[in-house]
Amino acid sequence: xSWADNFIIAIRGITANKVRSALTVLGLLIGVSAVIILVxxxxxxxxxxxxxxxxxxxxxxxxxxxxxFGRGPAVSGTQTQEATLTMTDVKDxxxxxxxxxxxxxxxxxxxxxxxxxxxxxxxxxxxGSTASYLSAEDYTLSSGNPITNQEVTSHSRVVDIGSxxxxxxxxxxxxxxxxxxxxxxxxxxxxxxxxxxxxxxxTNEDSVVIAPYTAVQDELTGYSQSFSELIxxxxxxxxxxxxxxxxxxxxxxxxxxxxxxxxxxxxNQASLLSTAKSTTSTLTVLLGAVAAISLLVxxxxxxxxxxxxxxxxxxxxxxxxxxxxSKAAILVQFLFEAVLLSLIGGALGVGIGMIxxxxxxxxxxxVVAPYSIILAFGVAVVIGVFFGLYPAxxxxxxxxxxxxxxx
Amino acid sequence: xxxxxxxxxxAKAAKSSKPVIVLRNIRKTYMMGHVAVEVxxxxxxxxxPGDFAAIMGASGSGxxxxxxxxxxxxxxxxxxxxxxxxxxxxxxxxxxSKIRNRKIGxxxxxxxxxxxxxxxxxxxxxxxxxxxxxxxxxxxAVAALSATGMSHRLIHMPTELSGGEQxxxxxxxxxxxxxxxxxxxxxxxxxxxxxxxxxxxxxxxLNAEGRTVILVTHEEDIAEHAKRIIRIQDGMVVRDTRSxxxxxxxxxxxxxxxxxxxxxxxARLADGSSxxxxxxxxxxxxSESISRDSx
Ligand SMILES: Nc1ncnc2c1ncn2[C@@H]1O[C@H](COP(=O)(O)OP(=O)(O)OP(=O)(O)O)[C@@H](O)[C@H]1O
Ligand SMILES: [Mg+2]
Numbered sequence: 015x016s017w018a019d020n021f022i023i024a025i026r027g028i029t030a031n032k033v034r035s036a037l038t039v040l041g042l043l044i045g046v047s048a049v050i051i052l053v054x055x056x057x058x059x060x061x062x063x064x065x066x067x068x069x070x071x072x073x074x075x076x077x078x079x080x081x082x083f084g085r086g087p088a089v090s091g092t093q094t095q096e097a098t099l100t101m102t103d104v105k106d107x108x109x110x111x112x113x114x115x116x117x118x119x120x121x122x123x124x125x126x127x128x129x130x131x132x133x134x135x136x137x138x139x140x141x142g143s144t145a146s147y148l149s150a151e152d153y154t155l156s157s158g159n160p161i162t163n164q165e166v167t168s169h170s171r172v173v174d175i176g177s178x179x180x181x182x183x184x185x186x187x188x189x190x191x192x193x194x195x196x197x198x199x200x201x202x203x204x205x206x207x208x209x210x211x212x213x214x215x216x217t218n219e220d221s222v223v224i225a226p227y228t229a230v231q232d233e234l235t236g237y238s239q240s241f242s243e244l245i246x247x248x249x250x251x252x253x254x255x256x257x258x259x260x261x262x263x264x265x266x267x268x269x270x271x272x273x274x275x276x277x278x279x280x281x282n283q284a285s286l287l288s289t290a291k292s293t294t295s296t297l298t299v300l301l302g303a304v305a306a307i308s309l310l311v312x313x314x315x316x317x318x319x320x321x322x323x324x325x326x327x328x329x330x331x332x333x334x335x336x337x338x339x340s341k342a343a344i345l346v347q348f349l350f351e352a353v354l355l356s357l358i359g360g361a362l363g364v365g366i367g368m369i370x371x372x373x374x375x376x377x378x379x380x381v382v383a384p385y386s387i388i389l390a391f392g393v394a395v396v397i398g399v400f401f402g403l404y405p406a407x408x409x410x411x412x413x414x415x416x417x418x419x420x421x
Numbered sequence: 422x423x424x425x426x427x428x429x430x431x432a433k434a435a436k437s438s439k440p441v442i443v444l445r446n447i448r449k450t451y452m453m454g455h456v457a458v459e460v461x462x463x464x465x466x467x468x469x470p471g472d473f474a475a476i477m478g479a480s481g482s483g484x485x486x487x488x489x490x491x492x493x494x495x496x497x498x499x500x501x502x503x504x505x506x507x508x509x510x511x512x513x514x515x516x517x518s519k520i521r522n523r524k525i526g527x528x529x530x531x532x533x534x535x536x537x538x539x540x541x542x543x544x545x546x547x548x549x550x551x552x553x554x555x556x557x558x559x560x561x562a563v564a565a566l567s568a569t570g571m572s573h574r575l576i577h578m579p580t581e582l583s584g585g586e587q588x589x590x591x592x593x594x595x596x597x598x599x600x601x602x603x604x605x606x607x608x609x610x611x612x613x614x615x616x617x618x619x620x621x622x623x624x625x626x627l628n629a630e631g632r633t634v635i636l637v638t639h640e641e642d643i644a645e646h647a648k649r650i651i652r653i654q655d656g657m658v659v660r661d662t663r664s665x666x667x668x669x670x671x672x673x674x675x676x677x678x679x680x681x682x683x684x685x686x687x688a689r690l691a692d693g694s695s696x697x698x699x700x701x702x703x704x705x706x707x708s709e710s711i712s713r714d715s716x
Contacts, residue, residue: 019549030537333533336494337547337594338522340515414521415495418533 024350037319039359042394045312046363047370049305049390054371054380056298061381063294064287073251074150075258077244077265078279097269097277098240106264107246113264115257117249118146121241123227125234127197129179136182140197140223142230143245148174148208150247153224158191158206166226171233173197174206178220197223200233254284302386309390313397316356320401328409332417335410344410345403352402353395360394439506441602441633442468442491447500449486449656460486461497462656468635469667470601473628475644476637478653484637485530485606487653491635492527492604493517522550526595528605530637532587534579534594540566541575544594551598565597566590568623570616584611592620596627603627605636609643618675621646625671646673 028035079099099121106112107119123142128135141147145163148154155174165172175183175190184190190204202225211219231237248257258280262273269277331344339347364387371380409417449461461483468474476484489495490502493509502509504520512520521527534543544562553561566572569589579587588611595603603624609617625646628634636647644650648665651658665672 016552019552023549026538026542330535330537333535334546334550335518336492336521336527336529336533338518338550338598340518340550342515343518343550413495415489418494 020346020350023347024354027347027351028354034319035355038316038355038398039362041312041315041319042356042359042398043312043363043366045309046360046390046394047367048308048312049302050364050367050382050386051370051375051380052301052305053298053386054367054382055375055378056294056301057383058380059378060291060294060298062378063290073248073254074283075246075248075254075261076281076283077246077261078281079240079242080277080279099244099278100239100241100268103265103268104241104244106268107244107261113257113260115249115253115260116246118150118247120144120147120150120245120247121227122147122243122245123230123235123238124242125230127223127234129175129183129195129197129223131183131193131195134183136179136221138176138179138221138223140225140230140234142225142227142235144227146247147224147245150245151219152211154209155206156209157189158204160206161224161226166228169228169232170226171200171202171229172205172225173202174208174224175204176208176220176222177210178218179223180207197225198234202229251284254282258282305386305390309393309397313393313401316397317401320405327405328412328417328420331406331409332412332414332420335412335414335417341410345407348402348406348410349399352399355402356395356398359398360391363394364391439470440467440503441470441505442466442635443501443503444487444491445501447487447490447497447502449483449490449495450498460656461490463500464653464656464658466651466658466661468633470633471628471631472649472667473624473634473647473671474636474649474651475647476635476651476653477639477644480639482653483656484653488527488604488606488635488637492525493520494527518550522547523598524601526598526600526603528588528591528595528603528608530606530610532579532591534587534590536579539576539578540571540582540590543579543590544597547594547598561597562593565593568596569593570619585613585616588612589616589620592623596623600632602633603635605634607637607639609638609640617643621673622675625674628671629674646671648672 077099079097101121104119104121107116120143125140126137127140128137130136144166145161148160153174156177158174161170161172161174173195175195180190183195184193190207193204194201195204196202202223208220208222208224227241246257246261248254259273261280262276265276265278266273271277331339334344334347335341367387367390368382371382373380409420412420444464444466447461447464448459450457450459452458464483464487476487478484486495490497493504493512496510504524509517534540535546538546541559541562544565545558548558548561563572563575566575569592571586571589571593574582574586574590579590582590588608592605592608595605605624608624609620612620621643624634624636634647636643638644648667648669648671649661649663652660652662
């Protein structure tokens with residue numbers, strides 16, 4: 015028999031059992047597209063988390079004041095007091111002898127205020143810090159000037175404002191530089207506009223107002239010795255861990271405690287990045303496993319359909335053998351059928367998978383991993399061919415009369 | 422009680438005197454749970470080429486089982502079966518497929534059409550497995566279907582046909598390959614008399630051309646088309662009567678009733694196909710794929 019004859023017989027076999035064929039294709043399609051989509055989602059969320067963390071800057075430490083009590087265990091009942099981050103800490107950390115790997119330290123006071131300009135108002139977070147804050151947090155200016163340390167010393171009421179604040183307070187095209195806005199009821203002059211960093215998902219870094227911490231303390235939060243956090247910029251991301259231990263020793267000394275009992279949280283961006291990377295790769299593996307299971311379930315579905323129709327097909331094989339089909343001819347027919355069905359199912363699955371990954375899923379833009387296509391398609395074809403051929407081979411080995419009697 | 426008693430010595434060519442089918446002491450046992458049921462209890466018969474035999478017997482006497490063994494669809498539990506002088510036990514699965522495909526045409530008692538293929542596709546199928554080209558395949562299948570009066574139902578599905586119509590399609594499928602041996606298990610069981618007569622006339626004409634025909638029937642007047650009646654009872658041959666010699670024309674051949682009678686039926690079924698005998702197993706037809714030498 016020619017290839018064309020085999021092909022025609024296979025096509026006839028497929029179209030003659032439309033429901034069975036459709037279910038087989040569907041099982042493979044779902045499995046294949048699930049693998050492609052889920053792996054792409056895992057992949058995409060890994061990439062986006064990495065991007066976000068890279069945006070945060072990978073060579074900073076954040077020392078957070080958690081409001082815990084410090085100075086070690088109370089000597090007598092009255093000496094315990096809240097641990098604070100003070101200007102002394104900042105000076106110590108900026109001292110190159112004590113902390114050679116620290117480039118800059120920016121103390122931060124923060125609050126939330128309603129910013130108003132004319133009739134427009136917008137609720138924003140206000141960050142009071144020093145000049146080094148902008149570079150430590152990777153802010154750049156799209157226009158105007160950054161706040162300076164001189165303005166910090168002089169308690170100037172000047173602000174750099176984020177792009178979101180600009181768009182909510184000012185008319186399009188209006189230049190905010192030099193304008194005066196109110197934070198709460200206090201007037202601040204806009205000296206610079208920050209370039210957009212894009213939403214990081216965690217916090218909106220474009221909805222921010224940055225002012226000298228002295229002015230913020232004077233006008234908004236009230237004077238306090240203490241800062242809510244310190245942003246410590248390391249000299250490089252490779253020496254960030256050294257900088258971290260230097261900062262820890264300084265804080266342990268000033269708070270009269272050990273490093274292990276520090277009353278502050280220190281967030282190391284570099285280690286955050288690697289943790290996040292491993293978390294998201296765990297996510298990808300997990301999603302991949304779910305997808306693999308769905309492919310397996312699809313495969314079992316295919317197997318089921320093939321086995322369920324074995325009665326009908328066994329009789330058919332009996333008839334074919336009775337009128338002279340050889341075992342080889344029957345196997346070739348079923349191989350053709352199985353290959354065709356699984357190619358169709360696999361190809362449709364890849365198609366649907368590619369379409370499915372075009373859409374954002376829960377804010378994540380899926381990124382297709384080529385290996386997942388090859389793997390899913392390959393597994394689908396192997397499953398289809400194996401479970402298509404296995405029952406056929408059994409039936410084709412029967413004597414015609416036994417195959418005809420089978421039910 | 423064997424056929425040789427009543428058989429006149431064949432006066433024809435030496436080739437045709439050699440029996441085409443020899444069964445010796447065929448036994449068939451089925452296991453029903455743990456009980457062995459012996460369905461055939463020593464069947465022996467010899468069929469010469471060109472013979473036209475009717476097998477008769479009560480229901481359950483083992484007629485179909487015997488036919489399946491002759492048709493190489495089943496194997497005996499014990500005993501010997503020589504087809505064209507070759508012990509079928511020595512043949513491979515592959516050889517048996519070729520024999521079923523080219524040498525033997527089989528009409529099943531229960532038709533056994535493939536339910537999801539059209540009438541035409543069903544009848545074409547044996548030719549497909551022979552590797553016949555599409556165009557010729559179609560022509561021959563249509564010819565066979567018109568010979569059984571079914572050419573008006575080409576694209577119907579078997580389930581859309583009456584029992585009698587399915588039977589005629591099954592007959593068409595058996596004769597489409599122009600086989601040298603035609604085995605028919607109650608081929609007229611579901612047919613009204615005029616259609617039975619047509620189907621029997623096809624068999625008679627094929628037999629008149631020298632093809633061997635064996636059919637199973639319950640009806641005496643169908644059996645009268647044959648030259649010989651073999652009666653089976655409880656898995657044994659109890660009577661074997663010959664009414665005409667092997668090389669005689671079939672008794673009820675009605676060539677005149679056919680519009681196309683000027684051409685032999687085999688020519689109408691298949692132009693230029695193989696000769697009726699020695700189709701597969703004889704060394705003098707090397708074009709066929711199985712020969713004794715290859716064994
Ligand atoms: N696969 C089988 N397993 C067990 N018993 C079987 C099997 N096939 C046939 N038989 C038995 O063998 C006996 C002969 O069956 P067979 O089909 O040859 O009868 P038959 O002469 O063709 O009858 P009918 O005229 O009704 O077609 C029956 O009693 C039947 O029950
Ligand atoms: Mg029967």
